[in-house]
Amino acid sequence: MELNVVGKNIIRVDAYSKVTGRALYPQDIYLEDMVYGKTLRSTKPHAKIKVDTTEAEKIEGVLKVFTYKDIPNENKHGVVLKDHEVFASEKVIRIGEPIAFIVGETQEACEEGYEKIIVDYEELDAVFDPVEAMKEDSPKVHGDSNIILYYKLRHGDIEEGKKKCKYIVENTYKSPMVEHAFLQPEAGLGYLEEDGTVVVAVATQYPHYDREEIAINLGLPEEKVKVINTNIGGAFGAREDISIQIHLALAAKVLKRPVKVIFSREESFLAHSKRHPMIMKYKTGADENGFLQYMEAEIVGDSGAHASWAINVLRKSGVHATGPYVIPNVKVDSYAVYTNNPFTGAMRGFGATQVSIAYEQQMDELAEKLGISPIEIRMKNIFRKGSMTATGQILTDSVPLDKCIEEVNRDFQFLEESEEGAI
Amino acid sequence: MKKIGRGIGVSFYGTGYGNGFPDISRAIIRLLPEGRIGIYCGVTEVGQGAKTAMIQIGAEVLDLEVKYIDLIHENTSLMPDSGTAAATRQTYNTGNAIKVACENMKKELFEKAKVELNLNSTSGLILEKGEVILKFFPERRISYKKLSEIYYNDDIIEAKGEFTAQTTEMDIETGQGAPYWPYTFNACAVEVEVNAETGVVNILRSTFAQDAGRAVNPRILEGQMDGGFAMGLGYTLFEDLNLDKGIMKNNRFSKYLIPTAMDMVDINNIIVEDPEPTAPYGAKGIGEPVMIPIAPAILNAIYDAVGIRIKELPVTPEKLIRHLREGEEKIG
Numbered sequence: 001m002e003l004n005v006v007g008k009n010i011i012r013v014d015a016y017s018k019v020t021g022r023a024l025y026p027q028d029i030y031l032e033d034m035v036y037g038k039t040l041r042s043t044k045p046h047a048k049i050k051v052d053t054t055e056a057e058k059i060e061g062v063l064k065v066f067t068y069k070d071i072p073n074e075n076k077h078g079v080v081l082k083d084h085e086v087f088a089s090e091k092v093i094r095i096g097e098p099i100a101f102i103v104g105e106t107q108e109a110c111e112e113g114y115e116k117i118i119v120d121y122e123e124l125d126a127v128f129d130p131v132e133a134m135k136e137d138s139p140k141v142h143g144d145s146n147i148i149l150y151y152k153l154r155h156g157d158i159e160e161g162k163k164k165c166k167y168i169v170e171n172t173y174k175s176p177m178v179e180h181a182f183l184q185p186e187a188g189l190g191y192l193e194e195d196g197t198v199v200v201a202v203a204t205q206y207p208h209y210d211r212e213e214i215a216i217n218l219g220l221p222e223e224k225v226k227v228i229n230t231n232i233g234g235a236f237g238a239r240e241d242i243s244i245q246i247h248l249a250l251a252a253k254v255l256k257r258p259v260k261v262i263f264s265r266e267e268s269f270l271a272h273s274k275r276h277p278m279i280m281k282y283k284t285g286a287d288e289n290g291f292l293q294y295m296e297a298e299i300v301g302d303s304g305a306h307a308s309w310a311i312n313v314l315r316k317s318g319v320h321a322t323g324p325y326v327i328p329n330v331k332v333d334s335y336a337v338y339t340n341n342p343f344t345g346a347m348r349g350f351g352a353t354q355v356s357i358a359y360e361q362q363m364d365e366l367a368e369k370l371g372i373s374p375i376e377i378r379m380k381n382i383f384r385k386g387s388m389t390a391t392g393q394i395l396t397d398s399v400p401l402d403k404c405i406e407e408v409n410r411d412f413q414f415l416e417e418s419e420e421g422a423i
Numbered sequence: 424m425k426k427i428g429r430g431i432g433v434s435f436y437g438t439g440y441g442n443g444f445p446d447i448s449r450a451i452i453r454l455l456p457e458g459r460i461g462i463y464c465g466v467t468e469v470g471q472g473a474k475t476a477m478i479q480i481g482a483e484v485l486d487l488e489v490k491y492i493d494l495i496h497e498n499t500s501l502m503p504d505s506g507t508a509a510a511t512r513q514t515y516n517t518g519n520a521i522k523v524a525c526e527n528m529k530k531e532l533f534e535k536a537k538v539e540l541n542l543n544s545t546s547g548l549i550l551e552k553g554e555v556i557l558k559f560f561p562e563r564r565i566s567y568k569k570l571s572e573i574y575y576n577d578d579i580i581e582a583k584g585e586f587t588a589q590t591t592e593m594d595i596e597t598g599q600g601a602p603y604w605p606y607t608f609n610a611c612a613v614e615v616e617v618n619a620e621t622g623v624v625n626i627l628r629s630t631f632a633q634d635a636g637r638a639v640n641p642r643i644l645e646g647q648m649d650g651g652f653a654m655g656l657g658y659t660l661f662e663d664l665n666l667d668k669g670i671m672k673n674n675r676f677s678k679y680l681i682p683t684a685m686d687m688v689d690i691n692n693i694i695v696e697d698p699e700p701t702a703p704y705g706a707k708g709i710g711e712p713v714m715i716p717i718a719p720a721i722l723n724a725i726y727d728a729v730g731i732r733i734k735e736l737p738v739t740p741e742k743l744i745r746h747l748r749e750g751e752e753k754i755g
Contacts (some may be wrong), residue, residue: 014468239469265675397701404610408632
């Protein structure tokens with residue numbers, strides 16, 4: 001197929017505005033009569049709360065302090081499970097959870113009001129270790145169990161598989177909770193159009209989802225809500241959950257003034273999701289010819305205080321646990337668990353990034369035991385066109401992994417080194 | 424004492440929401456004044472290059488230069504829902520929706536040209552550089568601009584397109600099913616230098632091969648590969664929130680270290696093409712996959728250098744030195 005445009009190095013259509021500083025990010029937008037907002041967040045990981053905003057509202061320049069009592073409709077949101085409160089009502093379940101939103105004529109007035117809000121915390125037992133959190137007698141973050149997802153993968157016959165193995169390597173790997181570290185911290189504006197339509201200008205990964213949540217929380221039809229997606233300074237998954245959208249829409253609707261909020265870097269760290277830390281217990285076995293016959297994995301992912309995408313992330317870990325290898329006998333148990341840690345959600349790779357740390361080190365360890373090179377063990381076992389994955393799926397087309405490995409090896413010559421080593 | 428080691432990491436990644444969840448992208452195409460083409464679509468540009476790639480796909484179908492296309496993608500009141508900029512799904516899903524919509528638009532343009540050119544059928548019509556032309560009698564031709572002067576306001580020429588990805592829900596007891604499609608593959612090799620006295624790991628070079636199905640824009644794709652490598656490098660060697668009882672102690676960039684240009688090397692990026700039949704022009708997504716093989720490649724290279732297998736990230740100098748000393752004690 002001869003193509004004229006696809007496959008060509010067209011200069012990014014948004015490059016000029018971005019390199020010249022003309023691209024508008026939410027921080028850059030100023031509207032007439034605009035006021036500012038600031039979020040008060042929990043400082044305790046698990047506590048019952050009582051909030052007193054009376055003194056704060058007396059501060060000159062403070063227009064209103066919003067709390068859960070001001071939400072016209074549902075006080076909850078969430079990409080899969082509605083387990084975030086717009087503002088914490090009875091208790092907080094993580095550090096950084098929004099409790100109140102102060103709106104003032106100036107940022108200084110907001111700061112002053114912020115200092116005057118009294119939050120009375122009655123601390124509760126908290127749980128920070130996902131393995132502890134799985135136990136029956138652990139403190140519960142939501143409901144009766146902290147286990148959000150249990151994904152089970154069963155393929156072939158584990159016992160038969162083990163019997164065929166000459167070597168089995170067994171290891172536990174741990175991956176950390178990390179931050180997306182995008183360039184542009186959260187910021188946005190809420191305002192009303194003349195016909196009463198509530199507009200939120202924000203940098204988001206999914207404007208239609210934001211619109212839906214705002215409409216539900218404010219009890220408005222979706223046509224009366226508009227989300228303007230500005231330029232976005234990186235996302236990597238951290239702009240999938242709601243951050244400021246509902247607060248801005250609510251404040252603009254009630255106060256009938258444009259409201260702006262800008263997070264500092266520290267607040268940005270507190271506000272959005274993180275990457276799931278995982279504990280990955282692996283057993284991988286190969287026969288004397290270097291063919292994989294068996295793999296068993298148990299994966300526990302810490303979802304923190306909210307589910308966000310945990311169900312989908314840990315399911316993705318489970319499906320990708322084998323790596324790109326044909327393994328006839330596989331058992332995977334994958335869990336997503338609530339704790340009182342910062343919440344985790346989508347981040348580049350979405351559960352598939354963690355498991356490669358495990359399955360690829362297992363491969364090298366097996367290669368060493370078998371006395372073959374890292375390339376050889378991979379070429380023997382990789383997915384090719386027609387291969388079956390551990391979920392029973394057939395890879396019918398476009399499986400150029402062999403080509404990828406050959407390209408890399410052309411430069412690095414792993415095979416020759418191993419042959420020399422053997423001499 | 425500095426030691427050199429080399430390692431490889433390979434990976435696969437399934438595109439889309441997955442597990443049978445309806446994963447739908449939508450687009451509307453309109454003929455705008457001056458014969459410009461408007462693509463109305465809820466595709467989000469997070470820096471990955473979606474805006475350029477989507478316009479390229481539309482330009483390909485309608486045989487236009489990209490400068491004649493406007494992408495309207497910032498206002499929920501103007502554009503249809505095309506799902507999240509996530510799950511590495513925009514090039515594949517939304518690219519497909521735009522391709523379908525543009526193909527429908529092509530039919531609409533042919534129908535209108537048939538009327539304006541006094542033809543009995545649309546047979547033999549082609550699109551070329553902003554004109555509808557009867558291929559075997561090129562005197563019969565009409566430009567998009569001319570059509571936009573005839574058809575406007577309520578009579579505007581428009582077409583819609585939608586794409587729903589094909590996946591199945593997995594069995595609850597066995598996990599069997601077709602949870603994602605398509606899958607993207609890659610392999611990355613790195614050479615590291617480990618300073619056994621300070622515990623510092625430096626990347627010396629890397630060759631990184633990424634399957635793209637087909638690259639819509641090779642240079643932007645390579646930018647993603649560089650970015651994925653940097654993010655993987657930070658994950659492996661530096662990044663740590665230092666979480667203690669729910670508190671993130673490293674909550675700013677003076678404490679939470681991410682790689683800088685000084686930590687990066689000039690990577691030998693190789694794009695591997697093997698078009699995927701269900702994808703727009705064969706193009707698969709690569710946004711997330713480019714991060715996945717990096718950590719294991721570095722970890723395997725560290726092992727090759729010093730014989731220590733690190734099972735817990737990040738590999739900070741302190742941690743590596745501790746492991747090296749423990750290793751010496753065992754041997755000693």
